[in-house]
Amino acid sequence: MEQEEKLSYQQIELLVEQALMKDYTKLYRLAYQYVRNENDALDIVQESAYKAVKNCSRLQSPQYVSTWLYRIVVNEALSFLRKKRPEQVQWGEWDGETEDRYVDLDLQRALMQLPEEEKTIVLLRFFEGLSFQQIAEILDENINTVKSRLYRSLQKLKQMLEEGGAVSCETK
Amino acid sequence: MQFPVKLNEETLLTDEALEALIQEEWLSTMGRLKKEYQNMPVPKQAQDAVQKGIQRAKAEAQMQQVQLQEIPRKKTGKLYGGIAAFVTLAATVFLFVLFQTNTQLAVSVAKVPVLKPVVEFMTGQEYHEDVYLDLKVAHLAGQVGRDVQSAMPVPLADLFEHDADYVSVISTEIQMQIQQSKQDTTLQPQFLSITPDQCYYINTDGCLVIVLDEYETAPEFIIHTDVIAPILKDTVKQFD
Numbered sequence: 001m002e003q004e005e006k007l008s009y010q011q012i013e014l015l016v017e018q019a020l021m022k023d024y025t026k027l028y029r030l031a032y033q034y035v036r037n038e039n040d041a042l043d044i045v046q047e048s049a050y051k052a053v054k055n056c057s058r059l060q061s062p063q064y065v066s067t068w069l070y071r072i073v074v075n076e077a078l079s080f081l082r083k084k085r086p087e088q089v090q091w092g093e094w095d096g097e098t099e100d101r102y103v104d105l106d107l108q109r110a111l112m113q114l115p116e117e118e119k120t121i122v123l124l125r126f127f128e129g130l131s132f133q134q135i136a137e138i139l140d141e142n143i144n145t146v147k148s149r150l151y152r153s154l155q156k157l158k159q160m161l162e163e164g165g166a167v168s169c170e171t172k
Numbered sequence: 173m174q175f176p177v178k179l180n181e182e183t184l185l186t187d188e189a190l191e192a193l194i195q196e197e198w199l200s201t202m203g204r205l206k207k208e209y210q211n212m213p214v215p216k217q218a219q220d221a222v223q224k225g226i227q228r229a230k231a232e233a234q235m236q237q238v239q240l241q242e243i244p245r246k247k248t249g250k251l252y253g254g255i256a257a258f259v260t261l262a263a264t265v266f267l268f269v270l271f272q273t274n275t276q277l278a279v280s281v282a283k284v285p286v287l288k289p290v291v292e293f294m295t296g297q298e299y300h301e302d303v304y305l306d307l308k309v310a311h312l313a314g315q316v317g318r319d320v321q322s323a324m325p326v327p328l329a330d331l332f333e334h335d336a337d338y339v340s341v342i343s344t345e346i347q348m349q350i351q352q353s354k355q356d357t358t359l360q361p362q363f364l365s366i367t368p369d370q371c372y373y374i375n376t377d378g379c380l381v382i383v384l385d386e387y388e389t390a391p392e393f394i395i396h397t398d399v400i401a402p403i404l405k406d407t408v409k410q411f412d
Binding site: 021052111151 | 187190193194197198199201202203205206208209210212214215217218219221222223224225226228229230232233
C-alpha cells in the first residue's frame, strides 16, 4: 500500500471544516430524519460539527471525511434519541404536519417504523446513494452485515406495505 | 410490489442478487422518496449551527493551550499535595511581585469581582469596579476564581532537580504511551521530545499532565508520579 502524504493537524482541521460547510444541508437532512424536529436537528448538527472539529485528528484518512461526518451525525442523532426517550429508542414520532409533503406516505410510514439501525442503512443507501462499503464504514460494521440488514429491512418494508399500508402510528 | 426471485439467506449475500433486488424492486419507489428528502427545506440556521459548532471546538482548543488549570485538592498521596502546595506558594509570590510592579495589570485583574480583594490585599490599594469586563477577563475569572494562585505558571523545570534530565524521562514515557495506544499512526506526526518549558498542569488525581498542543490526537499525557519521583525537586518532595 502506498504511503499517503501526511497532513498536519491544521490541514486536517481545515479539511473537516470545509467538508462541514459544504455538506451541512446533507447532515441536517440526515439528522432531521431521526428527530423530525427542526430545533433538535439543528442541535444535532451543531454538536456534530463541534465533535468533528474537536476530534478531527481521529480522521483516519482525508478521503473518508464525508462518511466520517455522516457517522458522527448518525451517532449524535441516536444518542440524542436515547437521552430523550430512554425507554424506547425509536425514530422520531410522526408529527402529522409533514404528511402532505410526502408522495409515498405508506412507504414513508413503513420506513419510520423500522428499527433505527435498519432505517439508517435504507436511508444512506437510497437517499444518500452511498455504497455498502461506505455504509459499513459509517456504522462500523462488516459489509456483509450491512447487506443482509438491508435485505431484511426491505423485506420488512414490503411486508408492511402488503398489509395494506394500514400501518398504525403506535408512537402517538 | 413483488419479488421475482425468492431469495434465501445464502443467495442474499451475493452482490448481484441484492443489487437486482434494489434495482428492480426499490429504486424507483425509493427514488420518489429521495426526491422529497432532497427537496426538504433546510433552515438557514443549519449553516449557523455548523459554524457555531466549529467555533466552539476551536475556542476550546485554544483555551486548552492557555495554561490556566485549576490545581485540585489532593486526593491521593502526599507528594501530589506537595506539588500543589509548592505551586501555590510560588504563584502567590509571583502574583505579589507582579502586582507591585505592574499597576495596569493590577487594575484590570481587580475588575474581576472575586479577585478584587486579593489584588487589594497584595497592592494595599483599592480598585473600583467601573468598567464592564471583556470576555477574556471574565473567562479568566471563571477559571481562576476557585483557586487564584494556581493560575500563575511555574515552569516545568522548577518541579525537578536542577541537573535532572526530566525532558528525556517524560519524553520517553510519552513515547511509550503513544506506542501503546495507537493502532494507526499514519496520520500522526512523529513525537520526539517535549520542550524544557512544556505546558503542563496537575490533574484532579494529582498527577502531572503534559499538554502537547501540536499532537492533538491525545494532546495530554498523564505522567504517573512513580516515573518522575526520583528526579523531583526536594522542595517539592519535602512535603511528602
